[in-house]
Amino acid sequence: MFHPLFKQFACRMKRLESFESWKRDDICRTELADAGFVYYGKLSVVLCFTYLLTCFFLTFNLPFLPDVDNKVICYQCGCIVNDWFENADPWLIHAQSSPFCFHLYIKSGQAFIDSAREGREPFIEQPVLFAPNADRYTCKICFENEISTVFCPCNHAIACYECSAELTDENCPWFRRKLCDVIRFRFFD
Incomplete structure (x- = not known):
């Protein structure tokens, strides 16, 4: 949901x-x-x-x-x-x-x-460290964390987990188009 x-x-x-x-x-x-x-x-x-x-x-x-x-x-x-x-x-x-x-x-x-x-030891993702000057990978909402979500159907990757979870609007913050899903991802360099 x-x-x-x-x-x-x-x-x-x-x-x-x-x-x-x-x-x-x-x-x-x-x-x-x-x-x-x-x-x-x-x-x-x-x-x-x-x-x-x-x-x-x-x-x-x-x-x-x-x-x-x-x-x-x-x-x-x-x-x-x-x-x-x-x-x-x-x-x-x-x-x-x-x-x-x-x-x-x-x-x-x-x-x-x-x-x-499954009752196993919880898997906790470690944050990926990236170069401080890599603005391309920085969340466009908080400007602190690494981008880690994609908004669908517009496919904008502009926000971190924290900012995506706190969206109160049902539209993409960048394009203002109605969202149908948000997907997690990670950059691998």
Whole structure:
């Protein structure tokens, strides 16, 4: 699923802000936000049910989740996790709970997801070092990281994982054409 369920939390800082009242100190809030999670206790959602014959808005606090102290939800796929144990790895749990999450795929890669699901030691891609003057390979959004995604169908390779995952618009940032997919890749020199 390319389009996030909770678009307002596509920005990492917004996800991190949701953990202000998180009471657990044994699980890193930054890691939870990086893995795409939002603290449920702060989540108040406005949804438009577009699949119904008439469109109406509904504001709710996800009442079907009674114990809010421990629950987080992924802004992208809606995966809900509430069984946290001490020093749990949010990335690993996210990969095991929701292997088709777009945020997870863009940020960690398919090899990581596959190894997490199979119970193997997670494969973590090492960033590729490139020459500092190689502007050609630099993300055109943040101007810091290496380009690592391609937007389809326009085939523009202009953004890093981080910037691609935080896109709130459904259009290519360069060409403004409607996107249908984002694919990860790496340069090999």
